[in-house]
Amino acid sequence: MSAAAQLELRGVTKRFGGVAxxxxxxxxxxxxxxxxxxxPNGAGKTTLLNCISGVYHLDGGDIRWEGASIAGMAPHxxxxxxxxxxxxxxxxxxxxxxxxxxxxxxxxxSAHMRRGMKGAFALADEVLELVGLKAKADQPxxxxxxxDRKRLEVARAVATRPQLLLLDEVxxxxxxxxxxxxxxxxxxxxxxxxxxxxIEHVMRVxxxxxxxxxxxxxxxxxxxxEPEVVLRDERVIEAxxxxxxxxxxxxx
Amino acid sequence: MANFVQLVILGLLAGGVxxxxxxxxxxxxxxxNIVNLAHGALVIIGGYITWQLVxxxxxxxxLTLPVDAVALxxxxxxxxxxxxxxxxxxxxxxxxxxxxxxxxxxxxxxLLIFGxxxxxxxxAYAGKGLEFGSIVIPYVALISxxxxxxxxxxxxxxxxxxxxxxxxxxxxxxxxxxxLVGIDLRHAYAVTYGLGAACAGVAGGLIALIQxxxxxxxxxxxxxxxxxxxxxxxxxxxxxxxxxxxFGLVExxxxxxxxxxxxxANAIAFGLMVLVLVTRPQGLMGRLR
Amino acid sequence: MIATAASNRRWKRIFLIAGAILAAxxxxxxxxxxxxxxSANIPLLADKxxxxxxTSIAMFVVMATAWNIIGGITGYAAFGNVAFFGIGAYTTGxxxxxxxxxxxxxxxxxxxxxxxxxxxxxLPLLRLRGHYFxxxxxxxxxxxxxxxxxxxxxxxxxFGGASGLFLPIFRIANRDLFFFYLMSAAxxxxxxxxxxxxxxxxxxxxxxxxxxxxxxxxLGVNTTAYKVASFGLAAALTGLxxxxxxxWNVFVNQDNVFPIEYNVQxxxxxxxxxxxxxxxxxxxxxxxxxLIQFLGGTLPISFDIxxxxxxxxxxVAQIILGLLLIVVVIFxxxxxxxxxxxxxxxxxxxLRRSLRETSL
Numbered sequence: 070m071s072a073a074a075q076l077e078l079r080g081v082t083k084r085f086g087g088v089a090x091x092x093x094x095x096x097x098x099x100x101x102x103x104x105x106x107x108x109p110n111g112a113g114k115t116t117l118l119n120c121i122s123g124v125y126h127l128d129g130g131d132i133r134w135e136g137a138s139i140a141g142m143a144p145h146x147x148x149x150x151x152x153x154x155x156x157x158x159x160x161x162x163x164x165x166x167x168x169x170x171x172x173x174x175x176x177x178x179s180a181h182m183r184r185g186m187k188g189a190f191a192l193a194d195e196v197l198e199l200v201g202l203k204a205k206a207d208q209p210x211x212x213x214x215x216x217d218r219k220r221l222e223v224a225r226a227v228a229t230r231p232q233l234l235l236l237d238e239v240x241x242x243x244x245x246x247x248x249x250x251x252x253x254x255x256x257x258x259x260x261x262x263x264x265x266x267x268i269e270h271v272m273r274v275x276x277x278x279x280x281x282x283x284x285x286x287x288x289x290x291x292x293x294x295e296p297e298v299v300l301r302d303e304r305v306i307e308a309x310x311x312x313x314x315x316x317x318x319x320x321x
Numbered sequence: 322m323a324n325f326v327q328l329v330i331l332g333l334l335a336g337g338v339x340x341x342x343x344x345x346x347x348x349x350x351x352x353x354n355i356v357n358l359a360h361g362a363l364v365i366i367g368g369y370i371t372w373q374l375v376x377x378x379x380x381x382x383x384l385t386l387p388v389d390a391v392a393l394x395x396x397x398x399x400x401x402x403x404x405x406x407x408x409x410x411x412x413x414x415x416x417x418x419x420x421x422x423x424x425x426x427x428x429x430x431x432l433l434i435f436g437x438x439x440x441x442x443x444x445a446y447a448g449k450g451l452e453f454g455s456i457v458i459p460y461v462a463l464i465s466x467x468x469x470x471x472x473x474x475x476x477x478x479x480x481x482x483x484x485x486x487x488x489x490x491x492x493x494x495x496x497x498x499x500x501l502v503g504i505d506l507r508h509a510y511a512v513t514y515g516l517g518a519a520c521a522g523v524a525g526g527l528i529a530l531i532q533x534x535x536x537x538x539x540x541x542x543x544x545x546x547x548x549x550x551x552x553x554x555x556x557x558x559x560x561x562x563x564x565x566x567x568f569g570l571v572e573x574x575x576x577x578x579x580x581x582x583x584x585x586a587n588a589i590a591f592g593l594m595v596l597v598l599v600t601r602p603q604g605l606m607g608r609l610r
Numbered sequence: 611m612i613a614t615a616a617s618n619r620r621w622k623r624i625f626l627i628a629g630a631i632l633a634a635x636x637x638x639x640x641x642x643x644x645x646x647x648x649s650a651n652i653p654l655l656a657d658k659x660x661x662x663x664x665t666s667i668a669m670f671v672v673m674a675t676a677w678n679i680i681g682g683i684t685g686y687a688a689f690g691n692v693a694f695f696g697i698g699a700y701t702t703g704x705x706x707x708x709x710x711x712x713x714x715x716x717x718x719x720x721x722x723x724x725x726x727x728x729x730x731x732x733l734p735l736l737r738l739r740g741h742y743f744x745x746x747x748x749x750x751x752x753x754x755x756x757x758x759x760x761x762x763x764x765x766x767x768x769f770g771g772a773s774g775l776f777l778p779i780f781r782i783a784n785r786d787l788f789f790f791y792l793m794s795a796a797x798x799x800x801x802x803x804x805x806x807x808x809x810x811x812x813x814x815x816x817x818x819x820x821x822x823x824x825x826x827x828x829l830g831v832n833t834t835a836y837k838v839a840s841f842g843l844a845a846a847l848t849g850l851x852x853x854x855x856x857x858w859n860v861f862v863n864q865d866n867v868f869p870i871e872y873n874v875q876x877x878x879x880x881x882x883x884x885x886x887x888x889x890x891x892x893x894x895x896x897x898x899x900x901l902i903q904f905l906g907g908t909l910p911i912s913f914d915i916x917x918x919x920x921x922x923x924x925x926v927a928q929i930i931l932g933l934l935l936i937v938v939v940i941f942x943x944x945x946x947x948x949x950x951x952x953x954x955x956x957x958x959x960x961l962r963r964s965l966r967e968t969s970l
Contacts, residue, residue: 122828148830162821164886173818176811177830186811229829356741407940411968413740414687418881419939421874425932429925507970540870544752547745588756591749598742599734 178229336569367525397518690751724849
C-alpha cells in the first residue's frame with residue numbers, strides 16, 4: 070500500500086443475514102484521482118459506498134482515510150473529515166428551496182473552511198452556478214425536474230467542501246444531452262481539486278472521464294485498470310453478460 | 322414452589338385478556354399502519370354490551386362474546402369506511418390525532434348513556450375454580466384464556482384461509498400491488514379495522530368479568546395493547562399471543578413484589594416496552610424488518 | 611386558487627397588525643386593575659377572571675410553541691411532553707414546599723431538571739422512528755406521572771402522593787398580575803427561542819433532519835446530538851411553564867400537572883396554528899384554549915346547548931371537541947396560519963384537495 074493513497078480499503082466486508090454483499094474488497098484511491106466503480110446489478114457497489122460514508126458498519130476489514138481508520142465512525146463525522154456523497158435515489162429536503170438545500174451542505178459538511186450563515190448561502194450560490202442551477206435557486210424542490218434534482222443532489226454534496234466525492238449513479242435516467250451536461254459538471258468538480266469516485270452503469274461516462282475503473286462482481290473486485298482495458302476483459306464481459314455471450318464474443 | 326406455580330398460572334390466565342386486547346390492535350397496526358388510540362374505547366364498548374345483555378337477558382357472559390364481536394365489527398367497519406379512510410394517507414401524526422378524537426367522542430358518548438358508575442358482571446361460578454392441592458385455577462380465568470385463544474385462532478383462520486383474509490395479507494405486503502390485482506382497498510381496509518374492533522369487543526367482554534367497568538376504564542388497555550404487540554413482535558397473530566401471555570406473566574410477578582402493586586401498572590408496561598424497543602426491537606417472535 | 615404574491619403580503623400584514631393589537635391589549639389592559647389605576651378612575655378593562663384565563667392561555671402558548679420545536683421543526687412528534695410540564699411543576703413545588711426555597715430561586719431549576727430528564731430519556735427514545743417514538747413518548751408521559759405520584763420511601767410518599775403538594779402563597783402585591791406577566795414572559799421567551807432557532811444553523815439542521823434524516827447525516831449534521839438538543843430545549847421551556855404553574859396554582863398533584871389531555875392539546879394547538887412557523891403555535895393556543903373554555907361553558911359569554919343539562923355540559927363539550935378534532939384533522943392538515951400567511955385561500959376547493967390528498 071503506497072503512502073500517497075488518500076482512501077484505502079482493506080478487506081472490507083459487509084454481510085446481510087448470511088449473504089456477503091461486499092466480500093473482502095481491497096483498493097486504493099490516490100488524491101486527485103477520478104475512479105469509476107462498475108459491475109452488474111447486485112455486485113455491491115452501493116453497499117460499498119454506504120460502507121465508506123459510514124451509513125453501514127463494517128463486518129470485517131478496514132477503511133483508511135489519509136492514513137487513519139474511519140471504520141465505525143458516524144456518517145456526520147466522516148462528512149466532517151471531507152468525504153461527501155450523493156444517493157442513487159435522490160434525497161432532497163422537500164420543503165426547502167434549491168438554495169436552502171445546498172446551503173445545508175455548506176453549513177455543515179467538512180470541517181475544512183466551515184461557514185457561518187451568510188458565507189454558507191454565498192457558497193451555495195457559487196455551487197448552484199457550477200452545476201447550472203442558478204436560475205432555479207429560489208424554486209422549491211417540487212418544481213425541479215429529475216435531471217435538476219440530480220444536479221441539486223450533486224451540488225449539495227459539493228457544498229460540503231469535500232476532498233473526496235462519492236457519486237452514486239448520477240447518470241441514471243438521463244438522456245444523452247443531459248449526460249453530456251452532467252459529465253461537464255463532474256469534470257469541473259474534479260478540476261477544482263476534488264477526488265471523485267463514481268458508480269456508473271453508463272460506460273460512456275466511465276470511459277470518458279475516469280482514469281481508472283474497478284469492477285465489482287458479487288461483492289469482490291474482479292478487475293482493475295484503465296477503463297478501455299478493463300471493459301474488454303473476458304471476466305468482466307462474462308460477469309455483465311453471462312458466460313454464453315462471452316463465449317460467443319470470443320469465438321466471433 | 323407452589324406459590325411460583327400459582328403465579329405462573331395466574332399470569333398465563335391473565336395473559337388471555339392481554340392476548341385478546343393485543344391481537345386486534347396488532348392487526349390494525351400491522352396492516353393499516355394505524356396506531357389506534359381509540360382501541361381502549363372499543364374494548365370498553367364491548368364490555369358494556371356484555372353487561373347490558375347479561376343484565377337484561379341473564380345470559381351467561383361468555384355467550385355474549387359473539388354478540389360483542391359482531392356489534393363491534395359493524396362499528397369498526399363503519400368507522401374505517403366513513404372516517405379513518407379519509408386520512409389514511411396522511412402523515413402518522415394525523416392518524417394519531419384522529420383516533421384520539423374518536424376515543425374522546427366514544428368515551429364521552431358512553432358517559433352520556435351509562436354515566437360514570439362502575440358496573441360489573443359476575444357469573445354464578447365466579448370465585449370458584451379447579452383445585453389441585455394449594456393451587457387454584459379460577460374457572461372464569463380459565464374460560465377467558467380459552468376464549469382468547471379461540472379468538473386468535475379464528476382471526477388467524479380468517480387471515481390465512483379466507484379470500485378477504487388473503488386480500489388483507491396482500492395489502493399488508495404491498496398496498497399498490499394489491500390494488501393492481503384488483504383488491505378493493507376501501508372495503509378491505511374497513512374489514513381489517515372491523516376485525517380489529519371485533520377482537521377489541523371480545524376483549525371487553527372478558528374484561529367485564531374480571532373488573533368493574535366505567536367508560537374511562539379502557540384507557541390503560543391501549544398502552545398495554547401496544548406493549549403486548551411490541552413484546553411479541555408485529556406481524557403475526559401467533560406472535561401477539563406470545564406477547565400477551567408473556568405480558569400476563571410479567572404483570573403477575575410484578576404485582577407479587579411487595580410494596581408495588583397495580584398502582585405502577587402503566588409504569589411497568591412502559592418500562593418493559595422501552596426495554597424491548599431498545600434491546601430487541603423485533604420482539605420475542607418477530608422478524609427484523 | 612393559490613393566493614398571489616400581493617394578496618399574500620396583504621393578508622400577512624393584516625394578520626400581523628391584528629395580532630399586535632390583540633397582544634398589546636392583552637398586555638396592557640390588566641394594568642387597569644392596579645389600585646393606582648383604579649383610584650385614578652381608569653375604567654377596568656380586565657378583572658381577576660380574565661387574568662386567570664389570560665395566564666392559562668400564556669401557559670399553553672409556551673407548551674405549544676415548545677412542542678413545535680421537537681414536533682414541528684424537527685419532525686419527531688412527541689406525544690408525552692406533559693411529562694416535562696409536570697416535572698417542572700414538581701421540581702419547583704418540592705423546592706418551595708419541602709425545602710423551603712424562595713420561589714424565584716426554585717423556578718430556574720424547573721427547566722434545568724426537565725431538560726436533564728429529556729436528555730436522559732431522549733437518547734434511547736430518539737433512536738426510534740415514527741409510531742414507536744410517538745407511543746414510547748406517550749408512555750413516558752403516563753409513566754412519569756404515575757411514578758411521581760406513587761413513589762414511596764419507607765412508607766411515605768416522596769412527592770406528596772395523592773394528596774399532592776401545597777406551596778406557601780407567594781407574597782407579592784398584585785399577585786394575579788404578577789403571575790400573568792411572568793407566564794407571558796415565558797411565552798415571549800418561547801416565541802423568541804423559536805424565532806432564533808428558525809434562522810440559525812441549528813434550526814436548519816433540525817429541518818434537514820425532519821425532511822430526510824439520512825441525507826442530513828451524510829451532509830455532516832450530527833443527528834443524534836441535534837435531536838436530543840431539540841428535545842431538551844422543548845422540555846426546558848415546557849418545564850418552565852410547569853414551574854410557574856406550581857406557585858401560581860399553589861397546589862400540585864398528578865391530575866393537575868400530568869393530565870394526558872394536555873399532550874393532545876398542545877399538539878393540536880401547534881397544528882392548528884401551523885407547525886414550522888414562529889407565531890403559529892401561539893395563535894393556535896389562543897384559539898383552541900378559548901374554544902375549549904367556551905364549549906365547556908366556563909366563559910362569561912356562553913350559550914345553552916339545547917337538550918343538555920348542566921351536568922352533561924362538560925361531557926357534551928368533550929364530544930364536540932373530539933368531533934372538531936376529527937374534522938380539523940381530516941380537512942385542514944396545514945393549519946390556520948396557512949390561510950392568514952397567505953399561502954392558500956380558504957375555499958371549498960382547498961378543503962376538497964386536502965381530503966383527496968389524504969384519503970384512499
